[in-house]
Amino acid sequence: MTAATLPNGNSALPLLDSDVLRTFVAIAECGSFTRAARQVFRTPSALSMQIKRLEETLGQALFVREARQVRLTPEGEILLGYGRRLLRLNEEAVTQFLSPSLEGRIGFGTTDDVGTRILPGVLGQFARSHPAVQVDVVVGSSREMLARLDAGDLDLVLVTAGNPGQEVRGEIVHSEALVWAGREGGIAAQRSPLPVALAHHGCAWRGMALDALDHAGMSYRIAYTCEHCAGHEAAMLADLAVSPFPLSLIRPPLRRIDASLLPPLGDYQLELVKRPGAGQASEALVGYVMDAFRKT
Structure with a gap:
């Protein structure tokens, strides 16, 4: 831990060391000194000493140590946000x-x-690191994106897996619960x-929703059809319909429908x-995308 010095020679605030911050973030994400030690190739006791010095420097307890795990204190949660940003910068x-200069165009x-x-965070970070690379983004259905990849129009696509007739061709980077959503206080x-709002035929969400309703023997009608999430929202x-929706995307005044009212949808x-060649x-962009999902 070093300290900045003011022009008049007086000691200023201490500077956070990147190595110590990396240790702190690893422990916070692993929930264990032992697992974090394996990740950063140090002993648990060495990590413990680093955290002790960091806590003394900041005058705050950062972790609550329990029998088989550690968890962040409120102050630790605040530092985690700063630590991740400082390491990223x-x-x-x-x-x-130090990285080789990259140039060219990517169709994503x-x-x-x-x-x-x-996307906002990924593209912003990628542009700062590789300003000579132009990224052109196209938004559409999974089927359309894969077709354009095969035609050579796109270099990289991020799509929903499991659509009817769509085999897994790439790497699964994220898995999440699909749940029923509707308006807070609504009666749909x-x-x-x-009444359900769904995408067009060939969408995995549509298939999951209709299969769940059919297996539960529930009566339904497709009240609203749109290819985009904004239309379902x-x-x-x-309050015209309920819809299958990723849990992480539900924001007020929308809410998750009580699980006892409608059948589960699964993940x-x-x-x-990637397009070959x-x-x-x-x-490089693949690395940024995968890193973003690891941090969600």
Whole structure:
């Protein structure tokens, strides 16, 4: 832990060491000094000493130590956000000078639910690290994105896995619960037949929802059809229908429907597919996308 010095020679605030921050973040994400030690290739006692010095420097307890795990204190949760950002900035700065210069264009296709989840952060970080690479983003259905990849129009696509007739061609990068959602205080979930908002034929969410309703013997009607999440949100906000929706994307005034009212839907997955021979720039963007999902 070093300290900055003011022009008049007086000691200023201490500077957080990147190595100590990396240790702190590893422990927070692993929930264990032992598991974090394996990740950073040090002994648990060495990590413990680093954290003790960090806590003394900041004058705050950062972890609550329990029998088989550790958890963050409120102050530790605040530092975790700063630590991740500082490490990310450090990586970007080093990459800017030491990584091979990348140039060119990437065609990146994705579904709109992914775009609202990770794209702003991923594209912003990638642009800062590789300013000479142009990324053109296309948003559409999974089927359309894969077709454009095969035609050579796109280099990289992030799509929903498990659509009818769609084999797994890439790497599964994310799995999440698909749940029923509707408007807070709305009555659509109590109507019979149940009004549902769905995408067009060939969508995995549509198939999961209809299979669940059929197996439960529930009466339903497709009240609203749209390819995009924004359309489903509009139907739910108007209390015209309920819809299958990723749990992480539900925001007030929408809410998750009580699990006792409608049948469970299970998990859905996102698949990252690369065009063969897409090039180094695409490979670099793959790393940023996968890193973003690891942190969600």
